[in-house]
Amino acid sequence: MKGRINLKQAVFLDRDGVINEVLSKRVKFVNDANDFHLLDGVAEAIRFFNKAGFLVFVVTNQGGIGLGYMKEKKLERIHEKMEADLKAQGATIDDIAYCPHKPNEGCPCRKPKAYLLKKLADKHHVDLPASVMVGDREPDIRAGQKAGCQTVLVHARTEDDFQADARFPDLRAAVPWIIAQKRAAAR
Template sequence: MKKAVFLDRDGVINEVLTDRVKFVNEPNQLYFLPGVAEAIKQLNQLFDYIFVVTNQGGVGLGYMKESKLKSIHDHMIAELAKEGAIIDEVVYCPHKPKSGCDCRKPHSKLIENLAINYDVDLSTSYMIGDTDTDIIAGKRAGTKTVYLGATDPIADAVFPDLLHAVPWIIDDMVK
């Protein structure tokens, strides 16, 4: 079986709720966080797949069309690839918050579906996010979890950003 890293998007890969951008509604509003391309490039060397798993309730709320979201993701993948950082697939929940769907994190359906489709062993994989919903989704799916921020009581590890998390993941993999 294969190993994967599942990354949340907003707050892990790109800026959100900053002075520059509130929400990413256009490709040109996607600003990468420092060190993201380098971190993904390092993870590409160790893992079979890097996936992005993201809640995008703006689609369900009517703030953005699904075609626009896909263009944002295509732009993100292309820009990261220019730096040698490969994202294998992006999956998202387009539904409104509190819609009751089973694909919105903290549910783990998106992660589990990717694992089935790509023959991924979730117990040797990692979910990295910046909210409790990301961490809970990873735990429910059976991955190890990394929280990006100040503190999280249920995550396996906590780091300020993705680049700082990579050495711990590398070390944890060989244990």
Template sequence: MESAIFLDRDGVINEVLTSRVKYVNKPRDFFLLDGVGEAIRLLNEKGLKVFVVTNQGGVGLGYMREKTLIEVHQRMKDDLAEFGARIDDVAYCPHKPYEGCACRKPGPKMLVDLAEKHNVDLKRSYMVGDRDPDIEAGKAAGTKTVLVGTREKVTSKADYIFPDLLAFSKWLVQGTTILD
């Protein structure tokens, strides 16, 4: 079984709630955060699977169509490719917040489903997020958890804390920890 890095999207990979963009409802609203292309490339070079797991309640609420969300994810992949980086798969929850679906974080379903699909050992993997639901989903799935950024006050106890995805990626690939 392989190790993987599960990444939340908004606030970990791309800007959200900034002066340039409030929410990412169209491909033109998608902007990579500084260092993310290099960070994901480092993870790829380490031989790790990299997945995106993202709640996208804007679909269920009618702010965007699922087709547009897929276009946003293609923009993300295209932007990352400019850095020689790739995402191996994307899972998203299109349901409204508080709809009670099984896939929405803090539930672990998106992580578990990707792990089964790609033969990933969750105990040897990491969930990286910037909010409590991300950390809680990682813990529920059995991954190590990493909090990045300072977008909001987080009460969940992540296993590791880094200022951004690049700092985590450098730490991981430099052998500061092993994936056993």
């Protein structure tokens, strides 16, 4: 069919607790680029997603902006550091979407709403049901479910899995399952 767009598969990653340390001995919250530290195995996992042909996106609630703990310029520097740290290890993020609003502000973009995922999907021609949302908390899993994605819970601080499709101790451990979703959707 003329003019038809081929939809792509994506891996949507929450940031804090999936990509980088948060609530650790070294850092409580990431409100400055100096507070940003990649978790072990993250760059390797993202490299696998890049090589498998997934688009890789970061979708993150950043209520610290709305609460006055940081300005958007600081968030931009944090994301620049994240991208540079990943690039230094051969991993690429295709795009980043964030909610700057306060928790409980009632905005349309804060996870567990699916707005950020749908916005990126529209912009990059992504097939949401063939894609995967990875998070470490219930709002991440709920956002993925509302968007129609497969969902993966990692680094969970709870026994509840929030009906995620899969659960792993970290992003690197989730790679084989996520790559299998790529193969399954290609059939």
